[in-house]
Amino acid sequence: MAMAENCTKPGEAFWKAKTLEEMNPQEWEALCDGCGRCCLNKLEDWDTGEIAWTKIACTLFDDGTCRCKNYLKRHETVPDCVPLTPASVRQLHWLPVTCAYRLIAEGRDLYWWHPLVSGSAETVHEAGISVRGRTIPEDDIAVENYEDYVIEPPTEDSFK
Template sequence: MTDPAPFWRAKTLDAMTRAEWESLCDGCGRCCLHKLRDEETDRLAYTNVACRLLDGETCRCKDYANRRKWVPDCVKLTPKRLEKIDWLPPTCAYRLVAEGQDLPWWHPLVSGRAETVHEAGISVRGRTVAERDAGDFEDHVVSWPGKWPAKARTPPVVTNRRRPG
């Protein structure tokens, strides 16, 4: 007998429960980096400037439940809004599932461990500048949030070495 497909393969984003929807977030923090959009070309540029509520170590919001109180333009992601958003990184689970792709090996729902998102180089841990220290955001344009890190593409080889007893 085969195991049932995980919810992200079996359900549409609209059909997910709130808990399932929230669990899709891998905790990378990439969506919490400021982005710049050129008014003339509509071109998007990522920065390494973190939202003031982003915890640089955990890569999670410091006050998720009340984030819009502190950051009024924080986007509450919904399946409907997802259709119009073009700034989610290519590694984002919401984007991947919406595009009909599976979750990668490092996603906590697949690996069973929150740390794999950091181990795979997906998270923003150790790579951000605080808003208050950034100065001109244009000076902090980076490309990595819009790319897949090489080590995130292939799962690491796991060996179980036992000593003869």
């Protein structure tokens, strides 16, 4: 029997066999490594388009788990929460270089610390990729003070 074009071969990792568009909802959600970086507030220079990362996290971000406190209703609570879709992933230049969605969109593989590769949700934290324990909630900071909380995002060289 011939295998459907979207199906993975037995034993083949779905992220290697499918495009972002071909993934089912469970596969899509599994791509998230739980780093929490997309939940950090960013500042954009209007003239250059340069992005500055802050350690200020979304009001719904749980600093201990690096997950959203109300994921299913996040867009109702936080209207400017940017939904990740196959199309948006290809356009959001602020996604971290470590982001699995970005890596797959660019035709690259996941890193050793990604939970789908390592088999453990802890490796993203152990590798220093996540922001666990390093954020402050946006509720406590005035927008005009965000510049005081700028951090350096990881580069690809910082975790190999």
